[in-house]
Amino acid sequence: MKQDTDVLLDEKRVFKPSEEILKLANIKDWEAEIEKGKDIEKYWAEKAEQFVWFKKPEKTLDESNKPFYKWFVNGKINMAYNAVDRWIDTDKRNQVAILYVNERGHEKKMTYYELYREVNKFANALKNLGVKKGDRVSTYLPMCTELIVTLLACTKIGAVHSVVYSGLSVGAFVERINDAEAKILITADGTFRRGKIIDLKKVSDEAILQCPTIETVVVVKHTGIPIEMSELSGREIFYETLIEGEPAECEAEEMDAEDPLFLLFTSGSTGKPKGVLHSTAGYMVGTATTLKNAFNIHDGDLWWCTGDIGWITGHSYLLYGPLLLGTTTLVYEGAPDYPDPGAWWKIVEKYGVTKLYTAPTAIRHLMRFGNKYTKIYNLSSLKVLGTVGEPINPEAWMWLYENVGKENCPIIDTWWQTETGMFMIAPLPVTPLKPGSATKALPGVDADVVDENGNSVPPGKGGMLVIKKPWPSMFRTLYKDEKKYVDNYWKDIPGCVYTAGDIARKDKDGYFWIQGRSDDVLKIAGHRIGTSEVESAFVSYPAVVEAAVIGKSDPIKGEVIKAFVILKEGYELKTKLIEDLSKHVRYELGPVAVLGQIKQVDSLPKTRSGKILRRVLRARDRGEDVGDISTLEE
Numbered sequence: 001m002k003q004d005t006d007v008l009l010d011e012k013r014v015f016k017p018s019e020e021i022l023k024l025a026n027i028k029d030w031e032a033e034i035e036k037g038k039d040i041e042k043y044w045a046e047k048a049e050q051f052v053w054f055k056k057p058e059k060t061l062d063e064s065n066k067p068f069y070k071w072f073v074n075g076k077i078n079m080a081y082n083a084v085d086r087w088i089d090t091d092k093r094n095q096v097a098i099l100y101v102n103e104r105g106h107e108k109k110m111t112y113y114e115l116y117r118e119v120n121k122f123a124n125a126l127k128n129l130g131v132k133k134g135d136r137v138s139t140y141l142p143m144c145t146e147l148i149v150t151l152l153a154c155t156k157i158g159a160v161h162s163v164v165y166s167g168l169s170v171g172a173f174v175e176r177i178n179d180a181e182a183k184i185l186i187t188a189d190g191t192f193r194r195g196k197i198i199d200l201k202k203v204s205d206e207a208i209l210q211c212p213t214i215e216t217v218v219v220v221k222h223t224g225i226p227i228e229m230s231e232l233s234g235r236e237i238f239y240e241t242l243i244e245g246e247p248a249e250c251e252a253e254e255m256d257a258e259d260p261l262f263l264l265f266t267s268g269s270t271g272k273p274k275g276v277l278h279s280t281a282g283y284m285v286g287t288a289t290t291l292k293n294a295f296n297i298h299d300g301d302l303w304w305c306t307g308d309i310g311w312i313t314g315h316s317y318l319l320y321g322p323l324l325l326g327t328t329t330l331v332y333e334g335a336p337d338y339p340d341p342g343a344w345w346k347i348v349e350k351y352g353v354t355k356l357y358t359a360p361t362a363i364r365h366l367m368r369f370g371n372k373y374t375k376i377y378n379l380s381s382l383k384v385l386g387t388v389g390e391p392i393n394p395e396a397w398m399w400l401y402e403n404v405g406k407e408n409c410p411i412i413d414t415w416w417q418t419e420t421g422m423f424m425i426a427p428l429p430v431t432p433l434k435p436g437s438a439t440k441a442l443p444g445v446d447a448d449v450v451d452e453n454g455n456s457v458p459p460g461k462g463g464m465l466v467i468k469k470p471w472p473s474m475f476r477t478l479y480k481d482e483k484k485y486v487d488n489y490w491k492d493i494p495g496c497v498y499t500a501g502d503i504a505r506k507d508k509d510g511y512f513w514i515q516g517r518s519d520d521v522l523k524i525a526g527h528r529i530g531t532s533e534v535e536s537a538f539v540s541y542p543a544v545v546e547a548a549v550i551g552k553s554d555p556i557k558g559e560v561i562k563a564f565v566i567l568k569e570g571y572e573l574k575t576k577l578i579e580d581l582s583k584h585v586r587y588e589l590g591p592v593a594v595l596g597q598i599k600q601v602d603s604l605p606k607t608r609s610g611k612i613l614r615r616v617l618r619a620r621d622r623g624e625d626v627g628d629i630s631t632l633e634e
């Protein structure tokens with residue numbers, strides 16, 4: 001939710017850690033740890049020692065070709081080995097690694113040893129399908145154990161995974177798979193959502209016709225609904241059939257620290273979604289360390305990240321971070337309020353969740369039901385709570401703090417991005433908290449708020465949120481577009497500084513207050529969606545000549561889409577057309593693109609060079625001053 005930072009900066013409440021939190025904390029002195037983190041090379045080199053390396057790195061950071069930084073130079077390592085194999089020879093062998101639960105109350109537990117065997121089987125199966133190191137493998141899967149197995153199997157053999165979120169639809173799917181040039185697709189019959197089964201195979205069948213690089217489609221029987229398999233033998237095969245008889249051992253590929261680990265597409269301010277490329281060792285070190293520090297992960301924790309694996313949150317903090325720390329990670333498939341708004345709290349009580357990481361939009365949604373459901377269930381197992389995706393408004397923060405955490409759990413508001421791979425600005429459990437602020441950069445991270453010359457702005461003044469020093473889990477490039485990587489992120493400020501695309505302020509205590517995006521990227525229920533993608537979806541509908549899209553604030557979702565459309569002559573925006581247009585946009589992009597309002601217009605504000613001035617539309621919509629419109633040609 002866009003918040004009024006002026007009001008926020010007046011937020012006077014400060015919540016200090018309790019004795020119990022201090023006692024349990026992995027890091028007891030926040031300021032001292034930040035101090036330690038200032039020597040980034042030393043700090044991160046030390047953190048890298050917790051992993052099993054096939055060959056130790058020769059150097060921690062190579063800055064010779066900025067902004068193409070290299071971390072843990074010439075180190076050899078494997079992700080799946082560190083996330084799974086490593087635990088097999090320890091006490092964790094028979095500990096539950098993945099606890100899968102769905103909205104129907106079904107559960108499935110997989111121990112580290114079971115996970116190890118299944119990952120190996122599937123890794124062997126992928127090899128049999130001709131998948132080699134560096135090949136791209138895409139998934140279009142619901143939250144299920146097979147998704148985790150698939151991703152780990154890819155990393156075990158050095159294949160690069162590229163997950164397509166199952167809430168995206170045909171248009172978005174095709175674009176992502178084709179850009180990744182994926183060889184294999186793993187999908188499922190369907191997914192459970194609000195008492196229904198959503199047919200994923202149908203979407204994938206339709207999309208795949210436009211994806212020429214896909215050689216084989218692997219289908220997971222997840223919901224058990226009847227589906228049609230392709231006639232072409234060999235092209236489509238069931239997951240179960242594929243792994244049957246495969247050996248449960250598979251050698252981990254020795255990967256260079258800098259070898260690509262995965263691709264994940266995310267929206268930018270212009271054009272198509274960008275393929276954010278992460279590499280192996282730095283990502284491991286960054287995600288595991290930040291999770292351990294910010295959430296105080298210990299043996300015996302039951303970690304629950306409610307975010308979908310289809311987004312970076314799920315990659316870093318449902319899958320990799322927790323498994324790298326040998327934690328039990330809970331995978332939930334379903335809606336937060338189905339069969340009733342107590343669904344999540346029931347799970348917390350039943351399984352004894354200790355750390356819960358979720359999104360402000362979900363909190364705002366559940367807040368509407370008051371404290372009835374949080375009272376029915378015993379939530380005393382919870383020790384730390386956290387949020388991500390957008391600024392958390394103080395009301396939602398307080399609701400979470402009082403009703404879920406019972407005033408005993410610190411709220412870890414984590415600011416980060418697909419590109420950063422790991423939490424960047426976030427408190428530690430011992431940090432004095434202010435509702436609505438992500439507090440300060442984590443140890444080992446150098447964040448600031450600056451003006452266009454790169455100078456720090458004084459407290460209370462708005463500016464661009466930047467990262468001044470490299471960090472291990474930073475993305476390495478945009479897939480097949482190095483120029484865009486440099487131009488989009490590293491050029492705005494002199495001196496090779498990373499610009500995040502967010503506006504922020506710092507208060508007099510140095511706490512960050514993130515205000516929102518400075519570009520044309522929307523945050524709908526925490527999901528990142530580019531205005532230009534939505535506009536393309538509109539324009540691909542025959543009756544639409546031109547479209548412009550802005551975000552409209554929404555009390556639950558933070559933002560929803562408001563579209564201005566110019567229609568072909570003879571068309572009028574009546575109920576039927578609104579319905580058809582909504583359906584079309586949903587078909588192209590999926591349910592993430594939540595439409596708030598469509599408005600028919602005769603013209604759109606543009607610059608002389610023909611660029612749509614969305615800021616003018618935004619200002620007019622909010623009844624604000626439109627500012628400098630000297631370039632406006634309407």
Ligand code: WTA
Pocket residue numbers: 266311312313387388389390391392413414415416417418419438500501502514515516517523526527528
């Ligand atoms: C926003 C999600 C305020 C921000 C991990 C950022 C936040 C974008 C927060 C990245 C937060 C994320 N407070 N804003 N705690 N966390 N954002 O790539 O605008 O889906 O640039 O990554 O989300 O979204 P992405």
